[in-house]
Amino acid sequence: MTYLSYIANKLGLxxxxxxxLSLIIFLISHVIPGDPARLExxxxxxxxxxLNLRRELGLNLPLPVQYGNYLxxxxxxxxxxxxxxxxxxxxDIATRLPATLELVxxxxxxxxxxxxxxxxxAARYQNSWIDGLFRLxxxxxxxxxxxxxxxxxxxxxxxxxxxxxxxxxxxxxVPYSGHPTGMPVLDGLLRGNWPLFLNALRHLILPAVSxxxxxxxxVARITRASMIDVSRKEYVRAQRSYGLSDASMTFKYMLxxxxxxxxxxxxxxxxxxxxxxxxxxxxxxxxxxxSYAAKAxxxxxxxxxxxxxLVFGVFFVVTNFLVDILAGYVNPRLRxxxxxxx
Amino acid sequence: MTAVPTPRGARRTxxxxxxxxxxxxxxxxxxxxxxxxxxxxxxxxPWIAPYPHQIGPFVNFSAANQPPSWAHLMGTDTAGxxxxxxxxxxxxTSFLLxxxxxxxxxxxxxxLGLAAGYFGGWTEAILMRLxxxxxxxxxxxxxxxxxxxxxxxxxxxxxxLAALWWTWYARLVHGLVRSIKKEDFILAARRSGASTGHxxxxxxxxxxxxxxxxxxxxxxxxxxLLGAGLSFLGLGAxxxxxxxxxxxxxxxxxxxxxxxxxxxxGFAILVLILGFNLLGDGLRDYFDVEVL
Numbered sequence: 001m002t003y004l005s006y007i008a009n010k011l012g013l014x015x016x017x018x019x020x021l022s023l024i025i026f027l028i029s030h031v032i033p034g035d036p037a038r039l040e041x042x043x044x045x046x047x048x049x050x051l052n053l054r055r056e057l058g059l060n061l062p063l064p065v066q067y068g069n070y071l072x073x074x075x076x077x078x079x080x081x082x083x084x085x086x087x088x089x090x091x092d093i094a095t096r097l098p099a100t101l102e103l104v105x106x107x108x109x110x111x112x113x114x115x116x117x118x119x120x121x122a123a124r125y126q127n128s129w130i131d132g133l134f135r136l137x138x139x140x141x142x143x144x145x146x147x148x149x150x151x152x153x154x155x156x157x158x159x160x161x162x163x164x165x166x167x168x169x170x171x172x173x174v175p176y177s178g179h180p181t182g183m184p185v186l187d188g189l190l191r192g193n194w195p196l197f198l199n200a201l202r203h204l205i206l207p208a209v210s211x212x213x214x215x216x217x218x219v220a221r222i223t224r225a226s227m228i229d230v231s232r233k234e235y236v237r238a239q240r241s242y243g244l245s246d247a248s249m250t251f252k253y254m255l256x257x258x259x260x261x262x263x264x265x266x267x268x269x270x271x272x273x274x275x276x277x278x279x280x281x282x283x284x285x286x287x288x289x290x291s292y293a294a295k296a297x298x299x300x301x302x303x304x305x306x307x308x309x310l311v312f313g314v315f316f317v318v319t320n321f322l323v324d325i326l327a328g329y330v331n332p333r334l335r336x337x338x339x340x341x342x
Numbered sequence: 343m344t345a346v347p348t349p350r351g352a353r354r355t356x357x358x359x360x361x362x363x364x365x366x367x368x369x370x371x372x373x374x375x376x377x378x379x380x381x382x383x384x385x386x387x388p389w390i391a392p393y394p395h396q397i398g399p400f401v402n403f404s405a406a407n408q409p410p411s412w413a414h415l416m417g418t419d420t421a422g423x424x425x426x427x428x429x430x431x432x433x434x435t436s437f438l439l440x441x442x443x444x445x446x447x448x449x450x451x452x453x454l455g456l457a458a459g460y461f462g463g464w465t466e467a468i469l470m471r472l473x474x475x476x477x478x479x480x481x482x483x484x485x486x487x488x489x490x491x492x493x494x495x496x497x498x499x500x501x502x503l504a505a506l507w508w509t510w511y512a513r514l515v516h517g518l519v520r521s522i523k524k525e526d527f528i529l530a531a532r533r534s535g536a537s538t539g540h541x542x543x544x545x546x547x548x549x550x551x552x553x554x555x556x557x558x559x560x561x562x563x564x565x566x567l568l569g570a571g572l573s574f575l576g577l578g579a580x581x582x583x584x585x586x587x588x589x590x591x592x593x594x595x596x597x598x599x600x601x602x603x604x605x606x607x608g609f610a611i612l613v614l615i616l617g618f619n620l621l622g623d624g625l626r627d628y629f630d631v632e633v634l
Contacts, residue, residue, distance in 0.1 A: 143619050145587075151608060153461070274483075278571075308486070309483040316478060
């Protein structure tokens with residue numbers, strides 16, 4: 001199987017998944033809650049009004065046609081109107097998405113920059129006190145619910161040591177226009193606005209760490225395990241007998257093959273990162289998508305909730321697709337694997 | 343004692359050799375201890391909780407927000423209820439959620455995985471594509487969708503999680519069955535005229551059950567974690583049902599002064615998940631199986 005057909009295969013699966021996702025969301029939002037027209041107009045509306053709205057919304061059409069219309073709307077960025085804000089749901093989401101993305105990207109960066117080297121270090125000093133400490137930290141990260149980690153960090157660094165802010169994205173006194181990316185840390189950096197950058201970075205630290213902890217522990221553990229596996233391989237022993245230095249061995253020849261499991265795991269982790277971002281955002285009053293969704297759920301704003309769910313799903317599918325492509329590039333054997341998996 | 347057959351090789355020490363091997367794995371033993379201890383405390387909650395009448399809609403404002411003391415080891419909450427009592431009963435909600443989600447998800451996933459792996463062909467193609475699609479759904483997002491379409495409650499949350507959870511088992515069992523079905527003993531069973539049901543449930547299943555058991559143990563902690571997250575969001579058990587996630591969420595409003603109202607329930611969740619994780623890791627080493 002060539003790399004190209006491997007990509008085509010994965011792309012087909014991704015498209016199929018997106019189709020399935022849209023179908024599930026359509027069914028949940030159009031079938032479960034009963035009559036959306038009645039829901040929107042409230043109990044006082046007359047039967048004629050309800051029938052009118054049903055015709056307007058296309059609810060009197062057969063379900064497959066409705067699904068087609070729904071899909072067509074999605075492709076044009078039409079997620080429906082939020083019952084609460086009265087805006088297009090896509091507009092609402094787009095204004096809040098950067099904050100959530102900033103948080104998730106920062107957590108991903110932490111996982112890669114800290115988790116992988118930490119695992120490599122623990123493997124290098126296997127069964128020493130470093131390894132022991134590492135195990136304690138990684139299992140601690142895995143078993144602590146992210147929202148509880150956030151609360152603990154708030155207590156220690158926010159209230160007790162009083163060194164980091166515990167809520168919001170940027171302090172109120174720091175002017176921020178939300179351009180060009182909507183991520184204050186990045187915008188501060190891009191525009192050379194150092195007060196903004198530093199302030200936003202300080203706000204980002206605690207939420208990003210609470211979000212990263214669980215997957216950081218997981219990635220570090222996987223990296224450690226596969227590093228140890230690789231270190232027992234013959235080629236590693238051969239290279240060692242040639243007199244290659246420790247550092248060159250560890251980073252050049254052992255880390256790359258050990259990286260693939262971590263990479264795949266990171267793809268899986270993205271779902272939990274997005275999910276946990278919800279919880280962490282609430283703990284730190286982060287102005288992201290979670291506060292929007294939480295409000296939408298309470299107010300039964302079904303269009304808004306489904307929009308958020310859809311955006312989450314698309315992110316997840318796209319990330320997994322990219323991870324598959326990358327993993328297939330790093331490890332050509334995977335390209336064969338898909339056929340056998342069938 | 344004479345009636346109980348002891349496995350060979352164990353008589354000399356009077357100990358089961360498997361137990362001996364498990365016992366040497368100290369983290370796993372700690373995990374087992376934690377799970378048993380918490381499980382027992384949860385079962386006995388009505389008898390060992392210091393104030394069992396204070397779990398639900400109980401209010402005593404004169405005793406509200408008291409820091410930990412000998413009378414209230416974990417302090418009291420804003421309604422004056424004993425936090426320790428509510429933690430013990432909160433564990434019941436966690437265990438209930440875990441048992442229902444896995445109780446529905448595991449059998450369903452195992453059955454579908456068995457069918458997909460054994461029959462192959464179109465059955466496999468359709469079932470595994472379906473599994474892939476479900477696996478590609480972010481769990482929390484689906485639960486959000488379902489709970490908002492229905493109504494947020496413990497039952498809805500459990501249903502939504504169970505509707506997703508079978509996928510992991512379908513994938514795991516599918517892979518296991520594929521690798522095992524070409525073995526000689528399966529062929530022998532088929533040649534000697536064993537029924538498909540017999541082969542699936544008497545030949546294949548016993549050979550993969552340890553892997554499934556390890557996965558269940560590791561998952562138990564994860565389901566509890568996710569359930570706590572849902573109730574933290576207000577999508578799980580409704581007040582006044584005692585629930586650890588809800589308690590953390592409520593307590594978080596009174597930080598840092600009344601730290602005990604959030605910290606103790608939080609650590610309670612953490613310790614239970616830790617127990618299941620250590621035990622699961624230990625069982626994985628013990629059975630020497632690979633679980634995704």
